[in-house]
Amino acid sequence: MALTVRPFRRPGVAVAAPAAAVVGMATGVIVARNQARHGLLLTLVSAGQVAFGLGQDAVLNAGINLFGQGAVWEMDELSFTTEPISAVADEADRVLAIQEF
Secondary structure, eight states: OOOOOOOOOOTTOOOOOOEEEEEOSSOEEEEOOOTTOOOEEEEEOSSSEEEEEESSOOOTTSSEEEESTTOEEEOOTTTOOSSOEEEEESSTTEEEEEEEO
């Protein structure tokens, strides 16, 4: 018997085009406020450290931090917000992959 796998997608949830952001040593918005947001994935593509602020400025070594290439943060029901997401890095030119739903 063959097994068929079908991806689950919530009705009405659109997947935004993949994006990337270059994060520097000054906090800045990387994902704009979005009242239609249902989820968000952020992946550190480069080496180093990036910190996030949910609806406020990011502070390095405080709150949510990603360390090292390939580190991933997924917005969940406890961290969910439609407010802007800001980021700051330990060095200039850290790259984040962004997937918003």
